[in-house]
Amino acid sequence: MPDKKQQLQESGLVEWPVFSELIAMDEDEEGFSKSLFKTFVDQVLETFDEIDENLEEKNLDKLSGLGHYLKGSAAALGLNKISSQCERIQNYGHKNNFDNFELNNEDIVIDSDDYWVELIKDALKHARSGFDSSRKALNDYFDDDL
Amino acid sequence: MNEDQLDHLHTNASSNQSGSNDFVKKLFQMLQQDNYKNIVRWTKNGDSFVVIDTNEFTKDILPRHFKHSNFASFVRQLNKYDFHKVKISNDAKKSYEYGDDAWEFKHPEFRINDRNALDNIKRKGPNPKKPPSSADSSVGGANPELVTNYKILSDNFEYLKKENSRINQEINILKSKNKSIVDNLVVVKSLNERYYNSITILLNTLRQGGMKLPHLDFPNPNEDMIKQPIQQSQPVEVHPPTSQPTREHKRQYSSNFTPIITQSPQIPPPSTSQPVPQPSGTTPIPANQSSANPTFATGTPNSNDQSPLESPRNSVHDLTANGSVLSTNIPNPKFHVLLVEDDNVCIQLCRKFLVKYGCQVTVVTDGLNAISTVENHKYDLVLMDIVMPNLDGATATSVIRSFDTKTPIIAMTGNIEENDLVTYLQNGMSDILAKPFTKDDLYSILSKHLLGNEPVNAVGINNEFLGEDQVLKKQRLE
Numbered sequence: 052m053p054d055k056k057q058q059l060q061e062s063g064l065v066e067w068p069v070f071s072e073l074i075a076m077d078e079d080e081e082g083f084s085k086s087l088f089k090t091f092v093d094q095v096l097e098t099f100d101e102i103d104e105n106l107e108e109k110n111l112d113k114l115s116g117l118g119h120y121l122k123g124s125a126a127a128l129g130l131n132k133i134s135s136q137c138e139r140i141q142n143y144g145h146k147n148n149f150d151n152f153e154l155n156n157e158d159i160v161i162d163s164d165d166y167w168v169e170l171i172k173d174a175l176k177h178a179r180s181g182f183d184s185s186r187k188a189l190n191d192y193f194d195d196d197l
Numbered sequence: 198m199n200e201d202q203l204d205h206l207h208t209n210a211s212s213n214q215s216g217s218n219d220f221v222k223k224l225f226q227m228l229q230q231d232n233y234k235n236i237v238r239w240t241k242n243g244d245s246f247v248v249i250d251t252n253e254f255t256k257d258i259l260p261r262h263f264k265h266s267n268f269a270s271f272v273r274q275l276n277k278y279d280f281h282k283v284k285i286s287n288d289a290k291k292s293y294e295y296g297d298d299a300w301e302f303k304h305p306e307f308r309i310n311d312r313n314a315l316d317n318i319k320r321k322g323p324n325p326k327k328p329p330s331s332a333d334s335s336v337g338g339a340n341p342e343l344v345t346n347y348k349i350l351s352d353n354f355e356y357l358k359k360e361n362s363r364i365n366q367e368i369n370i371l372k373s374k375n376k377s378i379v380d381n382l383v384v385v386k387s388l389n390e391r392y393y394n395s396i397t398i399l400l401n402t403l404r405q406g407g408m409k410l411p412h413l414d415f416p417n418p419n420e421d422m423i424k425q426p427i428q429q430s431q432p433v434e435v436h437p438p439t440s441q442p443t444r445e446h447k448r449q450y451s452s453n454f455t456p457i458i459t460q461s462p463q464i465p466p467p468s469t470s471q472p473v474p475q476p477s478g479t480t481p482i483p484a485n486q487s488s489a490n491p492t493f494a495t496g497t498p499n500s501n502d503q504s505p506l507e508s509p510r511n512s513v514h515d516l517t518a519n520g521s522v523l524s525t526n527i528p529n530p531k532f533h534v535l536l537v538e539d540d541n542v543c544i545q546l547c548r549k550f551l552v553k554y555g556c557q558v559t560v561v562t563d564g565l566n567a568i569s570t571v572e573n574h575k576y577d578l579v580l581m582d583i584v585m586p587n588l589d590g591a592t593a594t595s596v597i598r599s600f601d602t603k604t605p606i607i608a609m610t611g612n613i614e615e616n617d618l619v620t621y622l623q624n625g626m627s628d629i630l631a632k633p634f635t636k637d638d639l640y641s642i643l644s645k646h647l648l649g650n651e652p653v654n655a656v657g658i659n660n661e662f663l664g665e666d667q668v669l670k671k672q673r674l675e
Contacts, residue, residue, distance in 0.1 A: 072636055076549055083549065091542050119584055123611060124542035126633040 059192045064185045069129030085193050091124055092197045095133070095182055102140070102175055109164045114171055115144025121178075130185050136178035143170040220263075220274055221307070221318045227262045228309070240301065243309030245283055247301040272300075279321055280304045379588065379596050383569045389418040532556045532647050535576040537567040537593070538609070539585045543632075547580065547609075550636050554643060564588025571597050571604065578646055579606040580630070583621070591624040598625035605646040609634070 060067050073084045098121045105113045118140030125134035142149045146167055154173070159166050190197055228239055228246050236253045239246050248254050255268040263271065272282075283301035285293050295301065306317040396415070403410060534556045538544050544560055551558045556577075561570050565587045571579065579597075581590040594606050605627040610617070613631045621629060630642050 069633070069635070073546070076553070079553065080549075087542060087545055090545060094541060116584070119611070120540060123540050123632060126611070127540075127543050127546055129633075 055192050055194075059188055062184075062188045064130070064132060064181075064188050066129030066131055069127075073128065085195065085197075088128065088189055088193070089197050091128055091130075092186060094124060095121065099175070099179065099182075102171075106168055106172060106175075109168050111144045111146065111164065111167055111171075113144075115141050118142075118144055118171075118174075130181070132181035133178055133185060136174045136181060139174035140171050140178070143167050143174065218278065218315065218318050218320060221278055221315055223262055225307070225312065225315055227258065233258060239309045240295075244305075244307075245301055245303035246307075247295045247299050249295050249299050251298060251300060275302050277321055278304065278318055280307065376596065376599065379565075379568070379592070382588075383565055383572070386418065386565055387569050393418050532577045532643075533575075534558050534643075535567070535570060535574075535579045536560045537562070537564070537579065537585070537590060538582040539563060540582070543582070543609075547639070550639050551643075553636075554640060556643070562586075564590055564593030567593045568596050571601060576604055578643070579604055580609055581606050581626070583608060583610045583612065591621055591626070594621075594626055595624040607642055607646070 059065060059070075073087065076083045077085075098117055102114060102117050105117065118137045122134045122137035122141055125131070125137055139150065139152070144167070146162070148170065152170055152173070154161075154166065154169055156169060159169055186197055224246075227233065228237065236250045236258060237246065237248045251268055255266050255271075259266045259268070259271060265271075280302045281304070283303050285301070290297065293299070304318060306314045308314060393415075400410060400413075400415075532555070534551050536544065536547055536551065536558055538547065538560065539562045544562075548558045548560060559570065559574070559576070561567050563585045567579070567581065567590070568588070581594055583590040590608060590610075594608075597604075597606065602625075606625065608621045608626040608629045609632055610621070610629065611632040613629070618629055627646065628642060630638060
């Protein structure tokens with residue numbers, strides 16, 4: 052177990068202070084942290100699907116809401132690689148390019164709905180990869196398939 | 198009546214004797230002095246006087262002789278004594294010797310060196326002949342364009358003033374409408390839930406009586422309105438067999454962690470297919486864990502040594518030491534906390550923290566539920582998320598504040614920009630807990646608002662937060 056702990060910590064995918072607080076809760080209730088991450092994984096999969104659907108419909112407001120929603124859970128679990136991308140989705144959905152992201156696609160008019168959809172797609176791509184690697188690391192840690 | 202008073206009251210006709218004309222005498226006196234001739238003087242003929250430099254006149258001479266520096270009121274007063282502005286036609290203007298900006302006034306009895314005639318100048322009676330014409334005569338001949346502009350402006354101003362008050366009225370109407378709509382929604386919602394529960398009972402009775410029931414479109418009012426996977430914490434959990442189990446349910450039942458089920462005796466175990474009717478549909482589930490003693494003071498300190506957890510555990514320990522004080526000062530040692538949050542992960546985590554600190558926890562997942570729940574139960578503290586389905590936390594709080602001003606309501610939010618914070622406080626939030634928060638953060642808020650009236654307990658923490666408290670109070674005042 053200490054090895055696994057170290058491994059997860061070194062992956063840099065989770066904020067360690069937050070995570071250690073979570074697993075300390077297992078002392079009162081065995082499997083608490085794991086179930087929490089399981090809940091999160093389900094929530095992410097579902098929300099990603101919903102984001103995809105709303106990208107199709109270019110429903111920016113809804114996308115922003117979904118970004119905000121997932122940002123909260125990811126941040127609560129110390130999964131900052133995911134929460135930071137969700138924050139991007141939240142802001143782009145409100146047509147706010149808060150991090151001055153440059154889209155390398157000259158066919159798309161800046162500030163058009165398509166432009167924001169493209170920015171969100173970029174953030175979603177990163178969120179997905181952050182999620183995949185975090186999930187893998189957590190699977191290793193919990194020795195289970197979340 | 199002395200001159201000072203007269204001057205100050207010169208616009209007030211009722212305070213003035215109609216015969217007295219001190220103003221005119223002072224005016225005469227002033228004009229007899231030669232040293233003002235570049236500013237104000239008799240005209241050549243001596244039958245009128247002219248203010249050549251209105252700026253200097255207003256700045257220097259008015260204060261000296263009339264104890265004010267308001268040219269307009271000087272002109273008004275002249276009008277009251279039936280002086281008239283001499284109109285200079287546009288043609289005459291070119292050759293007018295006193296310049297474009299000069300104001301020439303005339304009264305038939307007001308002549309140079311003729312002091313006796315002054316007595317014939319009387320203040321006009323309080324018959325407001327023609328307010329528009331008095332405006333005309335004060336600015337009339339100056340510049341027709343200016344007059345028109347002035348009129349347009351003043352019309353616009355009047356219009357805007359009316360518009361503004363109309364809009365304000367409308368806002369107030371909308372506000373009260375909004376409030377009654379929200380109130381009605383809450384009522385309708387709880388009614389709906391009661392119907393739902395009654396029908397559930399009815400269905401189960403029928404089923405137990407061996408009736409075969411058709412497939413019914415029978416949505417749970419709590420689940421129907423919310424799309425997100427948060428229904429586990431909804432007060433009403435039982436589905437009649439006729440309705441399809443939702444995805445959330447499958448997940449909940451398959452997951453190892455089934456908080457509601459383990460924590461609420463009202464909920465049937467997942468394995469049982471026979472649903473138990475729930476008459477208490479509007480009653481949220483107290484997620485009080487049996488393993489934790491439900492008092493703040495006895496939150497179990499454990500022996501793990503990880504540093505991030507060090508301080509809350511110590512604090513809890515402090516409280517344990519002062520446990521007797523706690524129980525004497527608080528009649529009911531259970532702190533009952535209402536958690537209003539739509540995110541399942543946050544719910545589980547926050548509830549866990551709260552239970553660990555010995556609080557009894559009730560969870561609802563939207564603003565409307567929060568309102569009806571606070572209406573029906575007394576809570577020691579409410580933790581309120583902002584962004585939620587149905588009704589946001591800020592609005593819910595302002596509605597709650599219309600009937601409950603005391604219960605501390607803490608905004609849990611990721612938006613910690615100053616404007617947002619001020620808005621939350623204006624909505625009646627007692628404090629703010631920035632998301633994501635640690636156990637320590639939560640503990641600080643709890644101790645501040647639940648133990649704040651007990652200086653014996655957790656002194657350090659109370660002092661530490663005094664500063665912030667004052668800052669928040671200040672913000673609220675602003």
